[in-house]
Amino acid sequence: MDTAAYLRSHIRTVPDWPAPGVQFRDITPLLQDPKVFRVLIDAFVHRYMDRALRPDVVAGLDARGFIIGSVVAYELGVGFVPIRKKGKLPFTTVEETYELEYGSATVELHTDAVKPGDRVLLIDDLIATGGTMMAGKKLLEKLGATVMEGAAIVTLPELGGEQRLRSAGLPLYTLVSFD
Ligand code: PRP
Numbered sequence: 207m208d209t210a211a212y213l214r215s216h217i218r219t220v221p222d223w224p225a226p227g228v229q230f231r232d233i234t235p236l237l238q239d240p241k242v243f244r245v246l247i248d249a250f251v252h253r254y255m256d257r258a259l260r261p262d263v264v265a266g267l268d269a270r271g272f273i274i275g276s277v278v279a280y281e282l283g284v285g286f287v288p289i290r291k292k293g294k295l296p297f298t299t300v301e302e303t304y305e306l307e308y309g310s311a312t313v314e315l316h317t318d319a320v321k322p323g324d325r326v327l328l329i330d331d332l333i334a335t336g337g338t339m340m341a342g343k344k345l346l347e348k349l350g351a352t353v354m355e356g357a358a359i360v361t362l363p364e365l366g367g368e369q370r371l372r373s374a375g376l377p378l379y380t381l382v383s384f385d
C-alpha cells in the first residue's frame with residue numbers, strides 16, 4: 207500500500223457531524239497509532255528537510271494544525287508559532303475573520319511571531335473551503351513574512367479550498383484527498 211492509501215485507511219469518516227450533511231474526516235486514528243503517526247510526520251519532514259524547501263518558521267492553525275505543525279517544526283529544527291482562535295493569545299495581535307464550511311471564525315497571531323522576510327510553512331490538518339488557511343496566510347503576510355507553502359494531511363477538493371488557495375498563489379502539499 208502506498209503512503210497516501212495507508213494514511214487514508216486510518217482516517218475515520220463521521221457522517222452528519224458537527225452539522226447535518228457534513229462528512230467529518232477525523233484524523234485522531236492517525237495520531238493514536240505510533241507507527242502511523244511516524245509515517246505521517248515523516249511524510250512532511252522528508253519534504254521540508256530539502257534545502258530549497260526548508261522554512262525559517264512553521265505556523266500551525268488552531269487546533270489540529272498544532273498537533274502536526276509543532277512536531278514537524280521540532281524535527282526540522284525551526285521554531286513553531288500558533289495561529290489561534292480569537293481571544294486566546296495574551297500579547298498584541300493581528301486578526302482575520304473568515305467563513306468556514308459550518309459557521310465563521312476569527313483567528314489571531316502575535317505581532318512578534320514572525321519577522322519581515324521569514325519564509326513560513328503553514329500547516330493544518332485539513333483544507334475544506336480554504337478559509338482558515340487563507341486567513342493564516344493573510345496574517346503572516348500582514349507581518350511581512352512569505353508563506354512558501356501550505357501543508358495539510360487532508361484536502362476536500364469538492365469544497366473548492368485547494369483551487370482557491372492555489373489561485374491566491376499559495377503552493378500546497380497534501381497527503382490524502384477525499385472527493
Ligand atoms: C477545521 C480544520 C481546519 C478547517 C478547515 O477546523 O481543522 O482548520 O476546519 O476548513 P476550511 O478549509 O473550510 O477553513 P475547525 O475550524 O473546525 O476548528 P478546530 O480545529 O478547532 O476543530
Ligand code: ADE
Nearest residue numbers: 229230231232307332334
Ligand atoms: N473542517 C472543515 N470541514 C471539515 C470536514 N469535513 N472534516 C474535518 N474537518 C473539517
